[in-house]
Amino acid sequence: KIIDFDISQSASLITDDSIQKLQPHINLAHQLLHEKTGPGKEYLGWLELPSKINKEEIERIKEAALAIREQSDVLVVIGIGGSYLGARAVLELLQPSRLFGTQKGRAKELQVVFAGHQMDADYLYHLKHWLKGKEFSINVISKSGTTTEPAIAFRIFRQLLEERYGDIESRKRIYVTTDARKGALKNLADEKGYQSFIIPDDVGGRYSVFTPVGTLPIAAAGIDIDELLCGAAKAEKSLETPCLKSNAAYRYAAYRSFLYQQGKSIEILASFDSQYHYLCEWWKQLFGESEGKEKKGIFPTSLQYTTDLHSMGQYVQDGRRIVFETVIKTEESKESVLVPDTGDNNDGLEYLKNKELGMINNKALEGTIMAHIDGGVPVGILSVPEKSAFWIGYLMYFFQKSCAISGYMLGVNPFDQPGVEDYKRNMFSLLGKPGTEQLRQELEVKWKK
Numbered sequence: 001k002i003i004d005f006d007i008s009q010s011a012s013l014i015t016d017d018s019i020q021k022l023q024p025h026i027n028l029a030h031q032l033l034h035e036k037t038g039p040g041k042e043y044l045g046w047l048e049l050p051s052k053i054n055k056e057e058i059e060r061i062k063e064a065a066l067a068i069r070e071q072s073d074v075l076v077v078i079g080i081g082g083s084y085l086g087a088r089a090v091l092e093l094l095q096p097s098r099l100f101g102t103q104k105g106r107a108k109e110l111q112v113v114f115a116g117h118q119m120d121a122d123y124l125y126h127l128k129h130w131l132k133g134k135e136f137s138i139n140v141i142s143k144s145g146t147t148t149e150p151a152i153a154f155r156i157f158r159q160l161l162e163e164r165y166g167d168i169e170s171r172k173r174i175y176v177t178t179d180a181r182k183g184a185l186k187n188l189a190d191e192k193g194y195q196s197f198i199i200p201d202d203v204g205g206r207y208s209v210f211t212p213v214g215t216l217p218i219a220a221a222g223i224d225i226d227e228l229l230c231g232a233a234k235a236e237k238s239l240e241t242p243c244l245k246s247n248a249a250y251r252y253a254a255y256r257s258f259l260y261q262q263g264k265s266i267e268i269l270a271s272f273d274s275q276y277h278y279l280c281e282w283w284k285q286l287f288g289e290s291e292g293k294e295k296k297g298i299f300p301t302s303l304q305y306t307t308d309l310h311s312m313g314q315y316v317q318d319g320r321r322i323v324f325e326t327v328i329k330t331e332e333s334k335e336s337v338l339v340p341d342t343g344d345n346n347d348g349l350e351y352l353k354n355k356e357l358g359m360i361n362n363k364a365l366e367g368t369i370m371a372h373i374d375g376g377v378p379v380g381i382l383s384v385p386e387k388s389a390f391w392i393g394y395l396m397y398f399f400q401k402s403c404a405i406s407g408y409m410l411g412v413n414p415f416d417q418p419g420v421e422d423y424k425r426n427m428f429s430l431l432g433k434p435g436t437e438q439l440r441q442e443l444e445v446k447w448k449k
């Protein structure tokens, strides 16, 4: 079993040969990454993280996860961007019944909810009210410790916790994941004695899912983090070679690079399994924030099929030919659902009676891919053996590695995000942050009333 990337269905649009020709560029990118000489080289801690993971830290995470599960019904995970998407992706993929508020076969299960990933007053209001009568803990995650969205949400839920449990007890229900030395969150954690977990200096937010940023909430949800990390370690080893033929992550990076050069500026990550929704969100952040700079980069977007075949499918099939697709294909559905035999053919579906829904969905996948290729959209197929912690760990590392290589092939620093600062500067100034008065005057003139 292996995660593979295959473009053979798209032979009419893109050949293996054209990908192979990129081997020298891949070699160069590989060298920059592995010799740690490329831009952003100070943020390469993720590269060998799975194999070098600190066992004691994992034990501490498991203990904290157990304590959270014993003391609470709900864990409120507060973070934004790379500080929440990885955990959310893993949870949504591996615990589908969460969507319906229950866990299969378990009477009492910790529910993980997210906050601080936006500043939506209605969402926070309703979450606060929903928490009434439920025992809860908080895991606040911020590498910088100063990001506005999680900082505001933390104020709100910390206050709620303190009102509910008092100052001393609430301290035992707050788990902080932040920088080892600096930031407002670090200072607060030290002052209050909150249990803290460290995000290594050399790991950026969107590459941090295998640090406590991801592993604490994932473990608290009851998912086997050893398996997740084991899958990531397996990927680290399997994807070490620069050889395009043997490295599927590099083939994926080369395919993106080739198509970008051909004028394909939008990549759709598509899945026929709705549980991949947040994995796609995580992937969008990973590639968008890593590559979208210096007026360059593929615009990463995602679609959930067959749902979106009834909305965006028209554009993909027939709109501007600037799009290519990467389809995630998981070999089997975990559960079996059959089309009922109703004894009549009023809906014209008699030919499908007693057929597996998974099989039908798979035929939809094959039919869609062929239609899109006929419409001029190159499609690469990323096959994932199964939806398990191990293979999701493998897949996430696969994407991290291909993103770094793809970024280097594009000629950008895949580990910074300078563009994220601009909206913050304006927002702080408009909100009246001391020291930003001059900019505020300029913005107020600019804003059309």
Ligand code: PA5
Pocket: 080, 081, 082, 083, 141, 142, 143, 144, 145, 146, 147, 150, 204, 205, 206, 207, 289, 417
């Ligand atoms: O990938 C990144 O570095 C960003 O998306 C960050 O994760 C995000 O901005 C949140 O930052 P912080 O963890 O410092 O609050």
